[in-house]
Amino acid sequence: MNSADLGRRVGVPSTALFTDQYELTMVQAALKAGTADRRSVFEAFTRRLPEGRRYGVVAGIGRVLDAVENFHFDDEMLTFLREQNVVDGPTLAWLADYSFSGDIWGYPEGEVYFPGSPILRVEGSFAECVLLETVILSILNHDSAIAAAASRMSAAAGGRGLIEMGARRTHELSAVASARAAYIGGFDTTSDLAAGFRYNIPTVGTSAHAFTLLHDTERDAFRAQVDSLGRGTTLLVDTYDVTEAVRTAVEVAGTELGAVRIDSGDLLLVAHRVRQQLDELGATETKIVVTSDLDEYAIASLAAAPVDAYGVGTQLVTGSGQPTCSMVYKLVARAGSADPAEPLRPVAKKSLGAKSSVGGRKWAARRLDENGVAEAEVVGTGAVPAELADRQLLVELVKGGEAIAREPLDAARERHIAARAGLPMSALQLSRGEPVIPTEYV
Structure with missing residues (x-):
């Protein structure tokens, strides 16, 4: 070892x-x-x-x-x-x-x-x-609270992917500890590079709405991302009109597009519509990732949705309402x-x-x-x-x-x-x- x-x-x-x-x-x-x-x-x-x-x-x-x-x-x-x-x-x-x-x-x-x-x-x-009292309690109380929230979210996800993405919602050092605890509790990846560096947790991340807004058109943004990161990347499709964005995403990346991410709206309804549209466009292997202030209850409510992975931030790094044990x-x-x-x-x-x-x-x-x-x-x-x-x-x-x-x-x-x-x-x-x-x- x-x-x-x-x-x-x-x-x-x-x-x-x-x-x-x-x-x-x-x-x-x-x-x-x-x-x-x-x-x-x-x-x-x-x-x-x-x-x-x-x-x-x-x-x-x-x-x-x-x-x-x-x-x-x-x-x-x-x-x-x-x-x-x-x-x-x-x-x-x-x-x-x-x-x-x-x-x-x-x-x-x-x-x-x-x-x-x-x-x-x-x-x-x-x-x-x-x-040693204070330092031991500060670590155990924080990390165990995050791991318990992660475990509940993992159970609710039923085997679907979970991405920890709460770094911007907590103290920078707490973010690293939270990613570690979330991984123990069942999360698969983190967006936090410090956590990846220190604890060898797999890291993921592609782009935010700012990247789309930077470009003259959504198509230009998608093209820039695919040219840089490849067809297997995840494209964010809710900056403007979701239906139009999905169509453009498949036109740019082809049916080999890795995933699309939805970050707003009625996630249950939108996910069903996006899955149907992707399948009709021939992108049957393209996955759907949803984010947007999720917790274990929101994840459970999406059990019937054609969702492949969930990205969780605020609710995870705050213990989903229970920040200490x-x-x-x-x-x-x-x-x-x-x-x-x-x-x-x-x-x-x-x-x-x-x-x-x-x-x-x-x-x-x-x-x-x-x-x-x-x-x-x-x-x-x-x-x-x-x-x-x-x-x-x-x-x-x-x-x-x-x-x-x-x-x-x-x-x-x-x-x-x-x-x-x-x-x-x-x-x-x-x-x-x-x-x-x-x-x-x-």
Whole structure:
């Protein structure tokens, strides 16, 4: 496996300041109190799925590994912290030598999850683990939200092509992460070249309405594009009159025209009319791509339309109305010292209402019914029942500070397809509902 298979990690800056100030002030206070080195276990999980969602999708694990690897404080950062009086001198000295040396276990990327699933378990000293809280949550909350939206859109598309094209609708760095998460969730290509460069996601793109408007006639624009990109290109046919544009497109490119794109109007009606016209013109192999503020519901409504691929932007990169997964990162167990022989004891937040947590270092397994379909997410803190031993979900990601579970993005994409297929069929319903399987604590 070469480095390109895993994504290019060139030019990755330190992630140490992608954090909240209170992570550092907690370290300072713990160092002064003599508790900073206590062996600790933190877990990332969500108490509930976004409203109406039936399952979540784990995405961002590969980016978490990068973030942990690059979490270190350089001289310029330390100077900033000193000048801003964020922490004291002894803490700055400790941060200068910081490098995560603990262990991380987690759900593999592409796996599905449910309320209470211990998606990530971080083990080490209190100080080294607590520093990672913000950056881990920012990655998992964003990427998993996008992947969940992508998964719903993929299910609605029913095997038709999906193009991620939301770069212009979000922050430039979020766009790259979104394309990566969307690919895991089932999208086939992206329009974002940075995502293609960094993560080896197939990229696509031809022209916008501006290219047609640049030329004196639509025919001139089509001719210029075909001369440059070949007959297999995709021509945008709704700048002026769609019927006339389709006719011109076939006249210019011939029946070997790759595809036409429709970006406005009643997509269901227009797609049917365009398909009929293409067939009558002999362009029976020319595909139809539709765009225009699509989401999973719009995609599902076009199931009966002769559409070959969907391009999705805004709704995808904003999580289709659910831009975060509300994951939290909580201390669930700790020892009284750094001694590995000292037993861990469970700790838990006991707030009133819905913000309490379950203490203890957890394992998770998915119980299947007699047909091999998931029927429960089982989470426990003791011994794993024998019947669930081969159904455990957490895998070792980092050992002694070294990432040991990097994998090609296609592996996460394939894992998600398999994990989603193992859920009850109702998981694919777009109507609002409860999690498709319950979480059981043992």
